[in-house]
Amino acid sequence: MMPASQPPVVPIQLPRRRRGVTRRPLHRGHFGFLRAIVQGLHARAMWERYLLEEGEIEADAQLLADAVPDSDASPSIDPAARAFAAHPKVRRVTAWLRGELAAAALRANRPGLARRIKLDPKDFRRIGTPGAGLPSLEEFSAESGLDGFSESEQLAAYQEKYGDTLKRESRRARLMARQLEAIDWLEERYVQPVIAADACRAWLSAPLADRLEEAGIVTLADLLDRINGLGSGWTRSVRAVGAGKARMIEAFLDAHAESLGRAIGGHVAVPRRQRYAHELASVVPKSDSALVPLEKLVVPAALDGRDGSYRLPQARCLISAHNDYEAVLSWLRSKSGLAPEEVLRLRERRRDVGRSSGPYDWLQYLSHTQRAYRKEAERFLLWAVLERRKPLSSMNTDDCIAYRDFLGGPPAHWCAPRSRERWSPLWRPFEGPLDPRAQGYAITVLANLYRYLNDKGYLAGNPWGGIRAPRSAQPSLDAGRSFTAAQWAFICARLAELPTSSINQRLQVALPLLYATGLRLSEVVAAQTDDLEWLSLAGEDIGTTEDGWWLTVVGKGDKLRRVPVPDDVISRVVSYLQARGHSDGLAARGVALLGHATDQAERALWAKRDLADGGAPVAASTLYRQVKRFFTSCAADLRETNSRDADRLALASTHWMRHTHISHALAAGVPLQVAQQNAGHNSLDTTTVYVTTEDGRRIAAMRDFFRS
Template sequence: MQAVLVELALEHGSPVLADYLKASAKAHGSARLTAVSLKMVEQAAALAVAQPQLDHGVGMWFRPLVAQRLKAEGIATLGDLIDFCNGRGGSWWRAVPRIGAGRARLIVAWLRRHEAVLERRVDADVDLADPLTAPAGELVTIDGGSRALVPLERMAVGHALSGAHGSNRSGAFPYISAHHDLDAVRTYLYRFRQQPKTLRAYTKELERFLLWSVTVRKKPLSSLLADDCEAYKDFLASPDPAFVGPKAPRASGRWKPFASAELGAESQKYAIRALRAAFGWLVAVRYLAGNPWEAVTDPVVVERIDRIRVDRALPAALWQRIRNFIDMQCDAADASYWRAVRVVLLLGGDSGLRREELARATRERLSPTSFGDAETPVWQLLVIGKRSKERVVPVSPATIDALQMHWRDRGLDFCTATSGPLLAPMFIPRTRLAQKKHADGTPLAYHPDSLNTMIAWAMKRLIAGMPDLTTAETNLLAGTSPHAFRHTFGTQATAEDVPLDVVQRVLGHASLQTTSIYVQAEKQRMLREVNDFYRKNGSL
């Protein structure tokens, strides 16, 4: 009790008392207290723990080791702790070494019990459970004698195959606190919490491999050798029928790791590279002693030059017609959604943006240049594309006009604004999740999937409102997505003799060979058009 009182007094007592206690501890190994000093310590401790306050240090309320680990991450006060939890969500504890899920649940529960006193609350979406682990009642234990197949979050592994004593476990001091293979895999995946697509893809590959390792190979992940990895490489080429089934929700008993028994060579190659990268990280953090995947070669994949669906690009004449049609729809006062559609059309077709780039584009990254006319300059937009690479793309005067009208619909002045998403919905949906997400004034922004919905909506009305469309044009528009506008930019830019390296930079292609596909597409279109000319003139 005295030690606890001294700790509290050191952190929250007067500077004079703190200096006295430190000097006493230095002289005697621990603080010796006279009757007077003990009374002072008791008063300081009692005052410190009267009621939790936002500016109280975490050491006042949590055990010394817990407080020490929180402070090491810059979490000094209870207010800092609440902000940290709200900023990172349910997995906040993974960013604090040696604060596990169990202790994190206790901390959050304590903060919620004192919400009224603290006058600040932990957000409801700071789930007390680990998002990569289902509640205990939903876990399914798999082992060498079980054929149960469940997703990673519902998976528990019997001790014999858990990897707690895997033969490939590193003997050096580990950098992560994983006790078994599932812990290690979840720690690795947590690194991608802010990259949902990557997280989904890597989770799929690792859960498949874990299930195969335990139920088919009957070995812990941390005991697999290169020949085991070669066996899994063969398994990917022809998965066990028990692993294959139609797509089903992850919580469903019908869920299977593979949706098809025919995994393409590129998918097999991706799986092996994802596993090699994961094992490499586990070696780097000293969970594993070595990476057996380094001894395994990638499957042979025939490189195809036509992987990009350039056939989805809109011909120049059709492109101009749909632009004119959409412009007419935008003239009505109540046509705000059409004006948002026009922004998507032009940022894709005039600037070559991917839909994810378009959804993330912001006003602060858009600026005018000295090119173009004085009244209608060409603007430039800094884009963060694939592999988090930045590039600058041109933005046409027509796009700027469309953006100004769209921002006016949102009640904002585009010219004076300095921040905000370039494209945003007009209102917050009345769903509980949407209302909660934007309750604190979080700016509205379209999700990339919503852009597909928007363009599908527009294409249906285009087809219905343009009676002069041919059957081929109707079919093309029916399958048009935001990405088709990007292909339209590529094909039309090359047709107008824009240098190929310029088109490559605008589109953000890693290889000039990829951009050259648009040249081939334009060549094929030219041959088709001339062939039609020959047929009409009887030259065939």
């Protein structure tokens, strides 16, 4: 009989583990596995059902060979099942579970319970069932010729023949029942739910936890974020964790989804190109206390600015915004956006067509300028709400200075790689500390935001007035971020040696196009066949003409300009268009000059076969990463022979092509005004920064002086 009063529950203390982990809790799967072992169920099936997070168990050939039936075992028991139960890992985990539960029972002043838990249940059997070694009463009566006798007489004969065996089996059944009762009693008091804040090491095997921690995955919340953020390929950044271990981890998380309060999203198993935008939008819920993108942020009522310190009466406001969030969106929407046809094309790419639109759907279809402005406003709003705990409309100059300092060193949990998309739980506002130039840009954008709110009668002042960026962040252009003629020649040589593939062919078109035109990244990915035009223009001499290809570009501030394109680059573009299936070449309408890879299915068998529209443009981020990887590869090839040039190539990006175009054009004698028009600069002063030939002559002259 159990005592009426229950002893106090004492947490299970486990042996000290590495890295300061002092305990490993028990979840319901541990109790389920031990209960199944007590009842003699197949150990492999029970292991895979309850304890797969302990690691998969391979069949042990030696154990299987040694698994011969003993004299006390039923011949119907599978030798492979016994071999699996005898596997060292299974025995070790089973012994650990019994030891922990026995220790818990002793701490609860239940020594009898502890003894029951330690009993070896391998020979527990139930009478009259296959594998027990005894015939049923009906079988015994038929074999003994007792069919015509009463049931009591049959039982008496049965007991006379199998009495000792029956007593032994009855005792085993009682012991099994009492042991199961002990496990049930301990489970009610000591089982712990698996929660997202728990360390992976608390639930997963030590070697597996080590590998996850090396990859920056410490808690189960981190693990869920990594899986939901990267999809089925989440293990690529984790050493020695393949598809099998990934399935095991995911099965463990699915089994405890209820106590975790979170689950692996259905999008994880869906190939990237088959995901719907609204499905991705549901991966991360809206939040008022987490680092989430602007469209997911819910500003608490106390911080939404309805009663901001510097708010003007709503009746004087020229915008319909009633809080700071709506005011920021009003400012963002006032900037030049995308054309309606471009929005429709993007909706088709995002697989959003046919779905009802929400009031903030326009945030998914922003122009380059709007995205850049959103990033700065988003960062400031998150900082104000989560760190400063003040509304935007209550910010004063001291707050703005504090934010300027914050930009120079945001905490690690505010930062993530650029590749983390906005729908992903791995997304963060920053990549890392901002350099002085980026800090200056952020201050300029935020000053613009507050100036807009002042002009519209929403706020009474601009706290950013008079705040200056660090001196090194004053507006300037680094003309040194360009390639020398020798470096560009080396890049061209490596470009020609690339293996044949669709993405390499795209790169072999993109770099010459960037070099010849000086386009910005956003401009080159937006360029279409419709923007190219052959023109015959009057030459300088009377009666002469100048023929050539021109590319119409919509640049910063929606400024329209035309840029000449050389014939050899046009030839590359035509060949590339034909390789993408556009046999008409430049006659094809509405086709992006730089598109998606067309051989993806051949290069990656797991990829979706029916790719996106062949006329759609490549994403700016995709082209940026491809160019960065190529320059990094060039730097590695050059490292042994010219380390200085290699260092420069390692730093290069797509924008270096724009600087190189202008610098090389001016050095070749192109008039300054022509270079300004091609680059789309507002002022000749901006273009003049790239005039390096005079500086080159100065350093050459001074070098002669230094030698003398």
